[in-house]
Amino acid sequence: MSTAAAAAPPGATATVRVSNIPFSAVAAELLAFFDSAVVAGAAFACEIAASRRGWLSRGHGSVQFDSAAVAARAVDLASSGRLPPFLGSRLSISAAHVDLLPRAPEFTLRAHGSSLLVGNRVAERELEVGRAWDDVRAEVIPGKRRVDLYLEHDSRRYKLEVLFEDIRECFGCRADGVAAILLQLTYAPRIHTAISGPTIKSKFTEERFHACKEDAKFAWVRALDFTPNNCFGECSTLVLKLREGAPVSDFLETLPFSGELGELTISSMDMFGSSAKVVPIVDCPSGFSVPYEILFRLNSLVHMEKLVARHVNGDLFKVLEDIPIDTLRRIFEKMNKLKSTCYEP
Numbered sequence: 001m002s003t004a005a006a007a008a009p010p011g012a013t014a015t016v017r018v019s020n021i022p023f024s025a026v027a028a029e030l031l032a033f034f035d036s037a038v039v040a041g042a043a044f045a046c047e048i049a050a051s052r053r054g055w056l057s058r059g060h061g062s063v064q065f066d067s068a069a070v071a072a073r074a075v076d077l078a079s080s081g082r083l084p085p086f087l088g089s090r091l092s093i094s095a096a097h098v099d100l101l102p103r104a105p106e107f108t109l110r111a112h113g114s115s116l117l118v119g120n121r122v123a124e125r126e127l128e129v130g131r132a133w134d135d136v137r138a139e140v141i142p143g144k145r146r147v148d149l150y151l152e153h154d155s156r157r158y159k160l161e162v163l164f165e166d167i168r169e170c171f172g173c174r175a176d177g178v179a180a181i182l183l184q185l186t187y188a189p190r191i192h193t194a195i196s197g198p199t200i201k202s203k204f205t206e207e208r209f210h211a212c213k214e215d216a217k218f219a220w221v222r223a224l225d226f227t228p229n230n231c232f233g234e235c236s237t238l239v240l241k242l243r244e245g246a247p248v249s250d251f252l253e254t255l256p257f258s259g260e261l262g263e264l265t266i267s268s269m270d271m272f273g274s275s276a277k278v279v280p281i282v283d284c285p286s287g288f289s290v291p292y293e294i295l296f297r298l299n300s301l302v303h304m305e306k307l308v309a310r311h312v313n314g315d316l317f318k319v320l321e322d323i324p325i326d327t328l329r330r331i332f333e334k335m336n337k338l339k340s341t342c343y344e345p
Contacts, residue, residue: 012068013143014044014105015096016075019060021048022087027061027211033086034063038077042070045100045204045212057209062096068105071095101216102148104139108250111138115241116149117175118231119269121184122308123343126265127175127239130231138240140254147255149189149240153227159220160189162238164256168305169340171261172252175241179248182261183238184305184341191232192220236305239264282309288317291325297332306338311345 021030027046034043048061065071077083078093085091104110116136119129137150145164150157162183169184196202196218204216225232242248282299284290301307320328335342 011143012072012105013096013099014066014068014071014103015062015064015099016071017060017094017096018046018063019092020089021057021059021061021091022089023057023059025057025087027207027209030061030063030086031211031213034065034074037084037086038065038074039070042066044103044214045216046210047100048209050209061209062100064100064103067107099143101212102141102144104141104148105143106250108247109140109142109254111240111242111246111251113243114138114246116151117239117241117266118227118235119237119239120235120308120310121237121341121343122310123265125173125261125263126267127182127237128267128269128310130229130235130269131227136240138242138251140251142254147183149238156226157194158223158226159192159194160232161192162189163187167256169258170252170255171258172248173239173261173264175239175264175266178241178244179246180239180241180264181248181251181255182264183240183255185236185238186305188225188232189238191223191225193223193226194218195221282312285314285317288314288321290317290320294320294325294328297328301332301335304336305341306335307342307345311343316345 018030025048027048030048031043031046034046035041042065044064044066046061046063049058050056051058063074065074072095074083075093075095078091083091083093099105114136116133117127117129118131119127122128133151133153135152139148139150141148147162147164149160149162151160152158162185166185166187166189167183168186169182171182171184173180173182200219202217202219204210204212210216242251282295282302284295298307298312302309302312323331
């Protein structure tokens with residue numbers, strides 16, 4: 001059997017719908033069949049529909065491959081009659097609109113062994129880092145319009161979902177001499193943690209009609225910010241440092257790309273966060289006094305990423321004290337309309 005994979009149409013998933021499955025077949029057999037009949041080792045997971053959980057097969061199901069191109073090849077083989085019979089039955093295959101498991105549809109949209117930096121930009125090409133993780137897996141899922149980041153923290157697995165619509169800016173750059181992607185976010189990522197156990201319902205727990213090459217016997221549930229310093233709530237910038245040879249251009253072509261940023265200067269935060277546990281709060285420094293309205297507007301600009309919290313310091317308050325409040329209101333109104341962050345207020 002040829003191992004060449006057909007080109008997949010844009011937006012295609014890596015999953016196919018399969019019918020005419022013999023009622024005696026189990027998921028492991030179906031997965032092994034596609035593993036050898038389409039492209040060697042390219043089947044990832046499968047599910048056979050059952051009338052009840054663990055009961056009788058309905059004779060149809062789904063198979064997910066490593067890529068949309070392999071899924072397209074499976075459809076082509078079946079439609080042309082070149083797919084071998086499975087347990088004496090000719091399978092009918094069609095493209096599926098949804099994957100069995102959320103996953104990037106192509107190898108070029110997956111990056112293993114990456115590093116994730118979470119922090120704030122204090123200048124156009126300068127990032128102050130509040131937290132960092134190594135051995136991060138990144139996957140871009142165009143069909144769901146999001147980026148999934150998988151990492152481990154304190155021996156627990158977490159998944160961060162970054163929605164395309166929450167990406168304010170996306171830049172290609174270099175950090176510490178390696179290719180990287182900078183994501184300036186409007187909202188924090190959606191955080192999930194993996195839980196498993198006898199009381200957790202995961203459809204891949206039942207092995208007769210479900211099979212997967214990776215551990216899928218768990219469930220992702222929403223979780224709070226797990227960092228000690230609440231960095232996902234305090235920070236608005238993610239930088240993904242990709243290992244050498246990673247498909248940076250493929251990532252950027254799929255993401256809402258803003259442009260190339262060049263070399264990024266990385267530094268650590270001297271002081272992280274504020275006394276507030278929900279959102280960062282900018283306080284008036286000792287020795288200065290401004291109306292509450294001005295302080296409120298400054299915090300609003302920080303939260304909307306029009307200003308960097310570090311730049312709202314004594315020097316700025318000294319200037320603000322000498323400006324009439326009507327003039328300040330006009331200045332703040334103009335700043336509210338900015339499309340990007342002001343790094344030199």
